[in-house]
Amino acid sequence: MEIKLMKNILGANDELAALNRKHFAECGVVVMNLMGSPGSGKTTLLEKTLARLADKIKIAVIEGDLFTAKDAERIERAGIDVIQINTAGGCHLDAAMIQKACASLDLNSLDLLIVENVGNLVCPAEFDIGENFKAVVLSITEGDDKPLKYPLIFKESAAAVLNKIDLLPFTNFDLQSARTDLTTLHPTIKIFETSCTRGTGLDEWTQWLLERTVR
Amino acid sequence: MEIKLMKNILGANDELAALNRKHFAECGVVVMNLMGSPGSGKTTLLEKTLARLADKIKIAVIEGDLFTAKDAERIERAGIDVIQINTAGGCHLDAAMIQKACASLDLNSLDLLIVENVGNLVCPAEFDIGENFKAVVLSITEGDDKPLKYPLIFKESAAAVLNKIDLLPFTNFDLQSARTDLTTLHPTIKIFETSCTRGTGLDEWTQWLLERTVR
Numbered sequence: 001m002e003i004k005l006m007k008n009i010l011g012a013n014d015e016l017a018a019l020n021r022k023h024f025a026e027c028g029v030v031v032m033n034l035m036g037s038p039g040s041g042k043t044t045l046l047e048k049t050l051a052r053l054a055d056k057i058k059i060a061v062i063e064g065d066l067f068t069a070k071d072a073e074r075i076e077r078a079g080i081d082v083i084q085i086n087t088a089g090g091c092h093l094d095a096a097m098i099q100k101a102c103a104s105l106d107l108n109s110l111d112l113l114i115v116e117n118v119g120n121l122v123c124p125a126e127f128d129i130g131e132n133f134k135a136v137v138l139s140i141t142e143g144d145d146k147p148l149k150y151p152l153i154f155k156e157s158a159a160a161v162l163n164k165i166d167l168l169p170f171t172n173f174d175l176q177s178a179r180t181d182l183t184t185l186h187p188t189i190k191i192f193e194t195s196c197t198r199g200t201g202l203d204e205w206t207q208w209l210l211e212r213t214v215r
Numbered sequence: 216m217e218i219k220l221m222k223n224i225l226g227a228n229d230e231l232a233a234l235n236r237k238h239f240a241e242c243g244v245v246v247m248n249l250m251g252s253p254g255s256g257k258t259t260l261l262e263k264t265l266a267r268l269a270d271k272i273k274i275a276v277i278e279g280d281l282f283t284a285k286d287a288e289r290i291e292r293a294g295i296d297v298i299q300i301n302t303a304g305g306c307h308l309d310a311a312m313i314q315k316a317c318a319s320l321d322l323n324s325l326d327l328l329i330v331e332n333v334g335n336l337v338c339p340a341e342f343d344i345g346e347n348f349k350a351v352v353l354s355i356t357e358g359d360d361k362p363l364k365y366p367l368i369f370k371e372s373a374a375a376v377l378n379k380i381d382l383l384p385f386t387n388f389d390l391q392s393a394r395t396d397l398t399t400l401h402p403t404i405k406i407f408e409t410s411c412t413r414g415t416g417l418d419e420w421t422q423w424l425l426e427r428t429v430r
Contacts, residue, residue: 038252038336038365039357066337068364089367091306091337119364121253122281122306122335141356141379142254148283149334150253152304164356170382 013127016095020102020130027107030213031115033129035153036137037146038119041163043071044196045137045205046116050078052206057111057213062101064093064118071116081105092123095130112213121146125153133158133212140164140171144178151185158212159190161205166195228342231310235317235345242322245428246330248344250368251352252361253334256378258286259411260352260420261331265293267421272326272428277316279308279333286331296320307338310345327428336361340368348373348427355379355386359393366400373427374405376420381410 024031036042046061053059060081063072072084083101085093098115107113115131117124125134136157138146141164147154154160160182168175175193182189190208194201239246251257261276268274275296278287287299298316300308313330322328330346332339340349351372353361356379362369369375375397383390390408397404405423409416 037254037334037357038361039354065364067366068360070360070364089337089341091335118337119252120306120335120337122304122333123338126304139254139356141354141382142252145283145285146253149280149285151282167356167382167385170385 010126013095016099017128017130020095020099021132023102024107024113024130024132027110029107029110029113031113031129031131032209032212033115033117033124033131033134034137035117035121035124035134035157036119037121037139037142040119040137040139040142041196042116042119042137043074045161045163045194046114047074047078048196048199048202049114049206049209050075050080052202053112053210054078054080056210058109059112059114060105060110062093062098062113062115064097064116066090066118087118091118091120092127093117093129094127098129112209121150121153125156135159135161137161137163138178140167140173143171144174144181147178147181147185154182154185154189157186157189159192159208161192161194163194163196165193165200166198225341228310231314232343232345235310235314236347238317239322239328239345239347242325244322244325244328246328246344246346247424247427248330248332248339248346248349249352250332250336250339250349250372251334252336252354252357255334255352255354255357256411257331257334257352258289260376260378260409261329262289262293263411263414263417264329264421264424265290265295267417268327268425269293269295271425273324274327274329275320275325277313277328277330279312279331281305281333302333306333306335307342308332308344309342313344327424336365336368340371350374350376352376352378353393355382355388358386359389359396362393362396362400369397369400369404372401372404374407374420374423376407376409378409378411380408380415381413
């Protein structure tokens, strides 16, 4: 019974996501759904990304969190329009939440809308929000076994950002093994190795993002 | 509507969890529900815990994962009875899964049953499985903002294990701030600082676990 209910919920979400996607296309805005575990470094990556792209394209951010506006406050400090969604305990963003949040944004003026999803490697991957593409942040300290243990999110994502690469020497993370697993799960996935504290790999990542935005 | 369905699902789960709890008490086994983000170090902590306690008390483990038996294989190598639950994409363990898994265990012979939940800071905290107490592993590399961002799991847990403490010098994690937030959320929470690679804090953690088991 739980499975059937889940199917109904997902079906209704898919319909709304399709409407969002159509609306985004009409407004000429590209939407990225940014996902990853709690503490993988999504918000810090976002701060660094905005600092590199804000003078090139017009960007807004939607921040998804269970509670608190901590992440939205960090983005706002970068001078970027940001909408906070608090899920009040909910484990993912859905299409209805995005539709509602977008009512407060001038989508026609934007080139790129980045949605930072709730920190979670499972549920966010199951809910289409109408994005153009997904990206997943996996920090080195989480371990190289995560792609095979949480395959859906890596199958769904156009890019995987292996973050906190500066901590590689202090862990037993096997970079080659992770790359092999990622490519096995998703042969066309684009893999970046980044360190937001050192600045490593951020040019490649933002260049890729820019190419996907300006079309 | 989604909220109402969720309430029904949680209600049914609570009933089954109460039955599990009664059964565990009759068998004289203490059950710990071990939770935390993907990559927080739950399985490694478990390996170190088993190595310290296996000659003192009789322990079995239930491993929850979406797919793969990677963690169960690691526990089995420690010579401990382990049951793998694959949730096939599901984001948490529930009372029915635990009831089914326990049918393969001789609960009467056990002192402690450790359930390693799916890596997720959100959903596992919402589903009672009939455990005696919960514990949450938070790795230093995840950031000190996690207790306030994911409050339920810290409110529900009898202990918080601040793991990978050896990586503290390489992060901006504020230990005092995290401790203050944890205690604000949950005044009686027991906080441990551990490093499984260095062996730090493991004696204190296993001693606490032992005291909660042998009564």
